[in-house]
Amino acid sequence: MTASIEDDVLRSLRRINRAVDLHSRRLASLHKLTGPQLVCLRAIDTLGTTTPSVLAREVSLSQATLTGIVDRLYKRGLVERRRDEQDRRRVLIRSTPTGRRLVEQAPSPLQDTLAANLRRLPVDEQERLAATLQQVVGMMEADALDASPMLTTGPVTATGRQVLEFLEPGTRAQ
Amino acid sequence: MTASIEDDVLRSLRRINRAVDLHSRRLASLHKLTGPQLVCLRAIDTLGTTTPSVLAREVSLSQATLTGIVDRLYKRGLVERRRDEQDRRRVLIRSTPTGRRLVEQAPSPLQDTLAANLRRLPVDEQERLAATLQQVVGMMEADALDASPMLTTGPVTATGRQVLEFLEPGTRAQ
DNA sequence: GGCAGATGTTTCGCACTCAAACTATATTGA
DNA sequence: TCAATATAGTTTGAGTGCGAAACATCTGCC
Structure with a gap:
């Protein structure tokens, strides 16, 4: 019967994942902005001027993922995206x-019904749930600390690929 | 302060998503099978002979998603995948x-540490959490019921595209 | 000065996910 | 019978998400 609780938990986690995804798609069709995009845009708005790495930590996403999302927002x-003139590795x-304007008029990224249902509960219930x-x-997350060393920084041979073509000309070092 | 609890919940949901995903990648690198693949394979094994639509309901995924996962398992x-000879729309x-064999030796799709941490709790705590x-x-999920009507079934004009080329020859109707 | 390593960001390849469109087949009704 | 409709499954197109690799730049050390 212990396995049954584990299965229940696993199943709940998958269904939560799915509900979040479905809600994101609904958001996108109604407000032209997916859940992750809205979360990132709100974070950018709150932080003022920021960088991809700070933003990635803030919203718990990898930098690689963030590039794609910020691309679409851009x-x-x-x-806006521009090079930091002091440290030209950074992007502001x-x-x-x-x-x-969009952030102000967009709904909470949390599902409306979940939010409503949550507010319907007594406050101590809300806190218990959270x-x-x-x-x-x-x-x-305790799990995630032990594995995955990765340690890159290899030889780096030139291939002449274009980078940052979406930034205005002249931003790229020649 | 109500907004704060909502933000906490949202943040937790995103981090749960992320932890599930990271665990899936670890599974994949250690056992050559991602989380969704393992969940599906286990379900297939438990159900005996089944169809994509039944399987999709069982694991809470759309049929479209399942096609890709079953492709990779295949x-x-x-x-195995074959046409049902009684009803040739179906795939068994x-x-x-x-x-x-792989199902038996693979670990639980639930994260090891989460499972272990869960078992460390008193049973009534486990039940409360679940x-x-x-x-x-x-x-x-209460949310997901109102929207998305979809209702396709359009005119269906022939375009002569190949389908099911991964099934053995002769399975496709001519 | 110059180079070795560190840091910041993007690209690449892949898996997963869905809705919508499409093909193929079965069922229903006139 | 045979056309309309329903059902089962796949394909397509787009977004999300990661690790690894590639690239750009900076810092520290000699």
Whole structure:
């Protein structure tokens, strides 16, 4: 019967994942912005001017993932991207007026019904629920620390590929 | 302060998503099988002979998603796929001996550390936690019922594209 | 000055996920 | 019978997400 609880937990986690994804798609069709995009745009707006690495930590995503999301926000004119002139490795990201307007009128990235259902509960129930979720996160993230060393920085041979073609000309070192 | 609890919940959900994904990658590198693949293979093994639609309901995924996962299991020789001769719209899926062996020796798709941490809790705590997760699922899935009508079945004009080329020749209707 | 290693970001390849469109087949009804 | 409709499954197109590799730049050391 212990296995049954584990299966229940696993099943719940998968269904939560799925519900989050479905909600994100609904958001996208109604407001032209997916869940992750909205979460990132809000974070950018809150942080003021920031960089991909800070943002990645803030929203718990890898830098590689963030590049794609910020690309899409950039293409829609919701954020600006420019090189930091002091440290030219860095990229500075900031929301545009259009982006800020969108953040204000967009709904909470949390599912409306979940939010509503949550508010319907007594406050101590809400806190208990939030605490349980954080407990699960804690139990899962403890895992992630042991494995995956990775240690790259290899020989780096030139291949002449274009980078950063979406930045204005002249930004790229020649 | 209510917004803070909502933000906490949202953040927890995203981090749970992420932890599940990272665990899946670890599984894949250690056992050559990702989380979703393992979940599906186990379900196929448990159900005996089944079909994509039944399997999709069982593991809470869309049929489209399942096609890709079963493709990959098929390519590795872990499952069989054949047309149902009674109803030729259907496809029957079954695990191969190799697949069954793999299911037996593979770990639980639930994260090892989460499982271990879970077992460390008193049983009533475990049940409380599982119940809370199901409560969250319920609050989220209630949402998913109102929208998305979809209703396709258009005119269906011939374009002569090949389908099911991975099935053995002769299985496809001519 | 110059180079070795560190740091910041993007690209690449892959897996997963869905909705919508499409093919193929079965069922229903006139 | 045979056309309309329903059902089963796959393909397509797009977004998300990661690790590894590639690239750009900076810092520290000699």
